[in-house]
Amino acid sequence: MHSVKLLILLLIASITLPAFSYGQDFDQKPLTVGFDTHTDLSTLRIQAFSGDWQMTCIPVTATSPARLATHSVIVEKTLSEGEDSVLMLIPKGLIGRFSNDKDLDSGFAKVVFSGGEFLNLEFPDMPPLLLQGKIEIDFVEKNIRILNSINTAxxxxxxxxxxxxxxxxxxxxxxxxxxxxxxxxxxxxxxxxxxxxxxxxxxxxxxxxxxxxxxxxxxxxxxxxxxxxxxxxxxxxxxxxxxxxxxxxxxxxxxxxxxxxxxxxxxxxxxxxxxxxxxxHSPNFHWKIELQKFDVLDFLALAFAAGADKIYTAWEPEKIDNNGRIYQIALKGRRPKSVSGTEFLQQLQFHFGQNSIKSMKFNIETLTRTVIFKGMGSGDxxxxxxxxxxxxxxxxxxxxxxxxxxxxxxxxx
Ligand SMILES: [Zn+2]
Ligand SMILES: [Zn+2]
Structure with a gap:
């Protein structure tokens, strides 16, 4: 009899242990990732890709305590495996549309998805996002925000x-x-x-x-x-x-x-x-790219002068380390200033694409209309x-x- 009790206790201990001891077990530590939503995101299609998902919809009024007593109805729904839903952000909050027309129209502050295996999120003009763990969808001003809680591993x-x-x-x-x-x-x-x-x-x-x-x-x-x-x-x-x-x-x-x-x-x-x-053996060991001079001037205006023309008319390497990496750039023109090589590279890649100028280790050859960058490596x-x-x-x-x-x-x- 005692041994059975002990066995049960041991079983309970072994089940509950990881949840309480992630301090030592870093890979089990819970964390939350926030998705960057700089772009206008107001519609989201959600599909229960694998498993049944519990949907908890928390009303907008729950965030304003004065009105909490009369309007705090939390709506619970299940998004069954394979089922779709569309979340939309309108002035009164998040509203939902289901494929089997169980609409959620009252305006929610937050919708929490949990319990399923994989949830697929689709946005306009972006690749789909497959998530696991807990997914919370709320909004900041006019943008939908996504928070995903998983563990370190x-x-x-x-x-x-x-x-x-x-x-x-x-x-x-x-x-x-x-x-x-x-x-x-x-x-x-x-x-x-x-x-x-x-x-x-x-x-x-x-x-x-x-x-x-x-x-x-x-x-x-x-x-x-x-x-x-x-x-x-x-x-x-x-x-x-x-x-x-x-x-x-x-x-x-x-x-x-x-x-x-x-x-x-x-x-x-x-x-x-x-x-x-x-x-x-890296394909990025050597690289070369030719850019139009006017495109480079456009880049200087957009990246460093808020789009204003003729503030910066030229640039040149200011500080180079012993390995040939440029770590400071001088911008020449009406408001001369220095920028770090890493910031310059980040701006170059934002403007011309990740595969344009791959590192700050390059030589420049200036022709009549173009500039040729001959570089080595990729990254900092x-x-x-x-x-x-x-x-x-x-x-x-x-x-x-x-x-x-x-x-x-x-x-x-
Ligand atoms: Zn960050
Ligand atoms: Zn290397």
Whole structure:
């Protein structure tokens, strides 16, 4: 009799344990991602892709306490597997349309989806978003906002599946550990303190696009490296990474002017000066692009002078590190100023596209009407080189040694 009781107690303990002990089990820690909705988003099609979803609709009046007593009717509905719904934002709040005409017309402040496996969200002019966990839909001014609550492991699988290149397990484990460490740093040092979410879904924090692109191999390797993070002197670091360094990694102190990241020094991305670079197989090792001069002037006006013509008539590199990366640009014209290389690159890619100018390591050739950029590498060149990690994994280097190579002085714990 006692042993049965004990068994039951043990079972209960083993079921409830993970929920209460995520402090030690970082991969089970819950977190909320807020989706960036800069664009006008007022209609959303929602489909219960897998499983039945519980819909909890919280009325607009619930947010104004004075009227709460008479109008606080929370509506509960089920969106069964395969069923569709459309949420629309109108002046009185969110309203819903169901395929089997159970309309929700009274105007809600928030709609919460939970309990199902996968929920598919479709927006006008954007790829669909497949989500798991809890999804809350509310609005800020005239835009629908999406909040997704999942756990750390689910976030890392999604993010690493999108960022990682190739199929080398040790390289994948390295990027998984980098993302988990960066996520830990962001949760400890949040960039959105005034918002109801822990991090945004863009590169500002870490890119996240739901679980629609999840890779099975990445899923397995996240479980294999469970809770592993990179530490420096006992503290988890803020690891930086980029696509291709083209043989030379730059120091965070040069590129970002930071003094507290000794684990981001400048070094070569090769076994020695005579050997081939670890990232030599990257398609971004060398690149070239020709731009029209007037397009470049247009870019200067839009990116740095709020669209005004003739404020900036030229630009030139002002500071270049020992590896040839430009980290400060001088804008010439009526209001001369300096901008950081990383900001300049971000603006260039926003204007001309991600695949235009890939890094700040380039030479310029000026012709009559055009400018030719001849460059090397992709990204900021600081921290781990993704193609370099792939190259090292191809030479049978373990993920711990890959991480120690790109983040010298650190430990994997
Ligand atoms: Zn952010
Ligand atoms: Zn490299």
């Amino acid at each position: 689910q976030f890392v699988v999604s993010c690493a599946s999108r960022i990682a290149i190739g199929n080398e397990p040790e390289a994948l484990k390295a990027i998984i550990t980098v993302i988990r460490t960066r996520l830990k740093y962001l949760l400890e040092n949040p960039l959105h303190k005034d918002k109801p979410y822990d991090l945004c879904n863009t590169e500002h924090c870490l890119p996240f696009e739901g679980c629609g692109y999840n890779r099975e191999l990445v899923d397995l390797l996240v479980a294999e490296t469970r809770n592993k993070v990179i530490t420096f002197k006992g503290k988890s670091i803020q690891p930086r990474f980029h696509n291709t360094c083209s043989g030379k990694i730059s120091a965070a102190s040069d590129i970002y002017g930071v003094a507290n990241e000794p684990y981001h020094p400048a070094h070569i991305d090769a076994p020695d000066e005579q050997s081939a670079e670890n990232c030599y 060149g600081v921290g781990m080189c993704l193609y370099g990690a792939d190259g090292l994994a191809k030479k049978n280097v373990s993920y711990e040694d890959i991480l120690k190579f790109y983040y010298p002085g650190t430990e994997i714990k």
